[in-house]
Amino acid sequence: MLHAINLTKKYQDNLALDNLNLSIEPGDIYCLLGANGAGKSTTINLFLNFISPTSGKAIINQIEVSKDPIAIKKLIAYIPENLVLYNELSGLENLEYFIGLAGLKYPEDELIKFLQEAGLQSEAFKKRVKTYSKGMRQKIGVSMAIAKKAKVLLLDEPTSGLDPKASNEFSELLLRLSQQNVATLMATHDLFRAKETGTDIGIMKSGKLVAQLSTEEINHSDLEKLYLNHMND
């Protein structure tokens, strides 16, 4: 579903991403681990066509991202670290607007169902977003992915700054989506969450993917050791 082929991004003399090769299939939750500036966000931004690659290809559903960004954006849902919505609108209205931009239109009761599915408490639906907590806003992001029936989920550190309970809820939502065959690429710092939620893990350093493994192959403490090893070289 999601493929990076020799994906490279250079800023002047700074190699932000170096020859990344990656492949994520439907149902996979691929977690990118790494320090700040390792190239995690660059990877996600390349898949979103926010930046264009210096060389190599980012491919989603057999379409090269930079060739037809509009087509691939119909397939993906994106949740950044800090999901900013229109504060003056309610959660429901935000959902309606953003999936409207994707060309979708649902009656209100359907929209409410999506919000419920994303786990947002029903009192909040019609309250303005400026009263929302971060976790609540992330849930709107998830409801957008659900409403959009996204095939691909791109997550850029979605759980950072969430309290453990909210973070846990978020993981459960991801698992539910992966059961519906959504391919997920998530950049994160959270080793524990990555091991719990992810199906695959990639460790990045200075723009390079230095290790790639399946979460089933490794336990928590080994993952941590491996990660720190890579960080310390």
Place this chain on the structure above:
Amino acid sequence: MSRHGQFKWMFGIVILLSAVAIFISHKQWQEKSLQREQAEEHAKELWLAQGSTNPHNAAHYGTFAFKPQFPLSLIDPGVEKYTGVSVFLEAHSRNEADNVAAADQTGLSRFGDLTPDFILLFIIPLMIIALGHQSVTREKEQGTIRIIKTQGISSKQLIWGKWLGNFIPIAVLTTALFTLAAVFIGEFNWKLLVSMWLIYLVYFAIINGITLIVSSLTSNSGISLVTLLAIWIGSCLALPKVASSYVNEKYPYPTRQEFESAVAEDKRKGLDGHDPWSEASKLLEKETLESYQVKKLEDLPFNFDAFRMQKGEEHEAEIYIKHNEKLKEVHKKQTKVYQNLAFLSPFLPTRFMSMAIANTDYATHWNFTDVAEKHRVEMQRILNGNFAKNSKLGDWNYKADASLLSEIPDFQFETPAFEEVISANMGNLMILGAWLFVSFGFLFLASTRI
């Protein structure tokens, strides 16, 4: 672009604009000055070329009074564009100054001219705002203000430091601009130039103060900039126009047509020097005969026709004075409104002070027309006196010697002394001072709130 780069650009543009403005103004100033000199000479030649002529004919032929061009008008042409530059001096009527430059230009002239005063009054304040609006907000946004405070520097020191740091480059620029202008002008009164320079420095100090006050009281640079620009537009663009419209509605001038017909009406009622049959003439005749104790006009020791003309002239001059006084009353009321509004905008007192010092304000123009009128009356007195003394009643063919024409003195218009200009503009000066004082006061208060 770095802050530094932005400054360089801004300074570069303003210096370029100033240089162009001074250069063009100087060129135009020289041209106009030359034209006026030539016209003055030519007018005098024509006047003298009449040769031996009847004095009253000469009075009708008339001549011109030209308003000289003052050196500092190169920096601030003030209202010159809208006032005439020459007055036709003739028998029986006081003419308005004519040849208004704005009437000979396209409608674009109402947008203003690229002259040094435009840069001083409008552009440099904008520059101060551009440089200073973020001087305090930036520290707040970046959090450096705490670091500075922990260094043992008080907010007061910080603010005054910023004030000076912002003001010095502007003061240098202003000084450079005035120096350049002084080089171009060549001959001028140092006192005037220096006081004009000081007025502008005070104006910039006030604006600098306001800029820092706003920067200290607002939380971010955007709000600070928008607020300051709103203040600038309000005080430099909108308020003067509001004042104009208000004054026009409240204390309007009569139209030229009204003014002239009111004068004509008064003239009709009184003594007409050319009309021996009017009641006023008859009365004058009677009185004159009585005071000289003769029976017939022919027995008078002078030409009564000329005497009557002189009396008529004097009477008409009074009518003109009366109507012009009325006009001045309106003008005074208008000026009062402008002055009251000056409390709302430091632009207004600066504008008026600058024009006054450059001798390009409305008061100077009034002064000029008054002096021209005095000259006209004196001219009539000499001509009629000669006529009366050297001819007999009914002797309209009398021709005076050509030397009579050179007895008429040259028209001289001296500008008021420096002290007079200052004392006449005390009101504006005080308001400007008050602005400076208040801006410093508020800046002091604002410094306690960061």
Place this chain on the structure above:
Amino acid sequence: MLNLNIRHEIKLLSRNYWFISLTIVLAALCLYSGHNGLKHFERRQVDQKQAIENHQEKEQLLQEVALAVSKGEEHSLSFRLSPTNVAIFTGQLATMPADAISKLAIGQSDLYTHQMKIAANEDLATLSFNELNNPVQLLFGNFDLSFVLAYLVPLLIIAFTYNLRSQELESGRLKLLASSPINTNLWLLQRFIIRFLTLAFILLFTIVGTIFWVGIGISGELYVFLLLTFSYLAFWFAISYLANILGYSSARNAVSLLSLWILLVLIVPTIINQAANTVYPMPSRVTLLNEIREIKSELSKKQDQVLDEYLRNHPELIRKEGENAFGYWQGYFASQEIMEETLSPLIGKFDLQLSKQQKWVNSWGFLSPTVLFQYGATQLAGTSSLNYNDFKDYIKSFSLTWRAHFMPFVFDNKSLDINDIDNLPVFEYRKSLNFSSVFINISVLLIISVLLAASGLILEGKRQIIQLS
């Protein structure tokens, strides 16, 4: 997307104080400036009415005298019927009536006079068209609707739109938007167009309110005025749109848009004006004065010769009894006409230079949308310098007609009778409406706006969506 954006934008605007504050500010500005325009107009009307009444009184007196004389009665004022007296002392009144639409743009109407007595003894060369005024008022200008629209509304537009994209960028919301299958620049353009229409709607509402309040009838000019206004607004929206796309931050957008405002509204017009005066300098009026006097005195010295020459050109005026019967007035009128002929090349220089300046300004005026707007608005209002030049031309040609009308009377030494009094030439000024130049201005504004918008769209995908920290 458009429908969605319209609903979205209306929701956002209505939950902000923008709608309300913008409406209040605009309404206050429009109404106040409308009030000023109205007062100016009213005074113009009153003054003109006064002048017309005064003149009518004179004419009435003339008619009374003529009637009495026609009945064979003696009248103490019968000398008033002499052609010189009618031509010079009664004269004719030339007026430039105010259009109701001039309440919107005072323009040059505070500088020039609108009523003038035409008298046969006036030299066309020295006619003064200036109104008596405090020059300080002329210097500062008026707070009329065209000022509000030309100077202040662009600033409101800047405040209303400078951060439409940059705010999304700075908040990070642009990432979410850009992850949707949309063309973000088109999305932005839609928001701009919606805001433009919103402002246009509010403005239409307040202008129509103002127009209703100050009493301006619906006319073609008014529609064109509104069209011009909206085209001018469109320019500012378009430039702000492009600035948003090119800009990196709200603060920088604000600074660059405001600099542009200063440049286009304040500096460029003054530079064009200064350049026009420098490239095509006006000859000196004071020099002209002396030249006129020289010609006059020469002519007066050879009065007889002048008369002869004049009569050679106008044989119809020669009286049968013989040429020598002509006196002072005949000579006077004859020399007047010859003087006008001699002077016309001198005066022509001024007109030529002014028209060259005008041409210069017209071609360079395209550098500043404000000049385009102001020129169009004052032309529609009948208060542009072009209108006053027309008025001057009318007066000049009427003066000649007026003088020529009396020539046969002067040379026949014939007083006017009641019939002649009723058939005096009448002055009529017609505002010439040069819609085409206004439409050119409108098209230029619209074309520039479209080009700006299009260049914004071309930049799709080329501007950053994420903030580089």
